[in-house]
Amino acid sequence: MSDSRKIIHIDMDAFYASVEQLDQPQFRGKPLAVGGPSEKRGVIAAASYEARKFGVRSAMPTAEAFRRCPELNLVSPRFPRYREISEQVHGIFRCYTDLIEPVALDEAWLDVSANLIREPSGTRVAERIKSEILEQTALTCSAGVSYNKFLAKIASEENKPDGLFVITPEQASAFLKVLPVRKIPGVGRVTEEKLRDFGIEITEDLLKKDAEWLNQHFGKFGMVLFQRARGIDHRPVEPERETKSVSVETTFDRNLTNLEELDLELQNLTEKLLQRLDRNGICGSTLTLKLKFADFEQITRSESRSLPFDRSSLLETGKRKLHQCCSREYPGRPIRLLGIGISNFGKPPRVVQLDFFEDLKIPV
Ligand SMILES: [Mg+2]
Structure with missing residues (x-):
């Protein structure tokens, strides 16, 4: 280490x-x-x-x-x-x-x-x-x-x-040994169950498996498990990258034409989008709606505002765009995919940073 x-x-x-x-x-x-x-x-x-x-x-x-x-x-x-x-x-x-x-x-x-x-x-x-x-x-x-x-x-x-x-670094191996594998970030319920099927419950059990075995059963994530079990994580702390857009979409099990059903799907997507935006602490002022029809033709429709969208304006604008497409532009055309995205993020205001070294100046 x-x-x-x-x-x-x-x-x-x-x-x-x-x-x-x-x-x-x-x-x-x-x-x-x-x-x-x-x-x-x-x-x-x-x-x-x-x-x-x-x-x-x-x-x-x-x-x-x-x-x-x-x-x-x-x-x-x-x-x-x-x-x-x-x-x-x-x-x-x-x-x-x-x-x-x-x-x-x-x-x-x-x-x-x-x-x-x-x-x-x-x-x-x-x-x-x-x-x-x-x-x-x-x-x-x-x-x-x-x-x-x-x-x-x-x-x-x-x-x-x-x-x-x-x-x-001195404590890491003792700490890791008894750590339940589910506590390793990235191990969800499915991976946890799969690991348990192989008799792997704590990190110490992982140490007995070599990289090849882990790769064979867990793909790329196997290598991550191999490293984490040994206390290795070389990922750097990466300062805020600029997010250009955040979007979510869903492909339906069957093509949809019913506007009420589409409204409901849009509402679910918007909730998901809001959660994603919130996790990143951002909100943008351009909304884009994406539709893919049953014949795979794809269209997008965007709308920008002067202020970032909030929850209600996002829901309202998304719905209005959807209705425009489905009732006016392409009435009755079956839809296989619906997506909604946000872009055009403003820079969040930065808090004025105090100069810490100010205090260290010796008065003359
Ligand atoms: Mg917390």
Whole structure:
């Protein structure tokens, strides 16, 4: 393990729910979820720790969440507010390093190997970031510190909420040995079951398999498993890349002509798109609708606004474009694929960065 980097993974605790409890004190100490209403087949985007005790989890249908916790308080997400706090938190990050890779509004990796405050200890940097986040936002986060991205991420999950967990190169192999394989990022339910079928439950079991065997049974991901089991992850922390567009599409099991069915599909796609946009903390001002007809001819229709789309304008504009295509331009033509995308993202406002070295100037 020759990797000598210092990587921090910061994950805000129950972020959306914590922001709501912060802004609306009546929900503090109470089971609270942020999500869509059950009448509209909504899903939970975030659950407070009080709600988690009842088994309420994110990505769960809201109806199921209410079955598990009848006294659950449900509020709609307020993404502009979450973005605002996320931007504040990133302002704190930028005082320590320029190497920040956002994963979602509430999650980021930081490479602090050479940091702006010249603090040699990654743990000290994480402690300072945690306390500054608490001071400036009144919210807690959990930090994981290690020498690569995947270990830092696993470490951040170890002591939630308000956790700080460090995995040093010396500790890594002992820590990994007993780690359940499902905790390795990228191992979903299907892979976990497949691994279990081979008798692989903890990372130590993975060590007994060679690269060839893993490649044979898990393809490309087999090589990732081979490396992770040995504590290896060379991926660099990549500062924010510019996203040009985000889109989602679906191919139907059978061709659709019914406008109501198409509306419903568009609504589902729009929800998915909104989730993707939200995960990236962005929203653009150009919407593009894509249709592929049964004969494979494909058309796109776009519309731009002066302001970025929000949830309701996205739904409304998408629907209007769809109706234009299906009722006016191509009435009755069977459709096999529907897609919707957003582009033309503005640059998010950057928080003014304070000059840390200002303090170090000796007065004359
Ligand atoms: Mg989080």
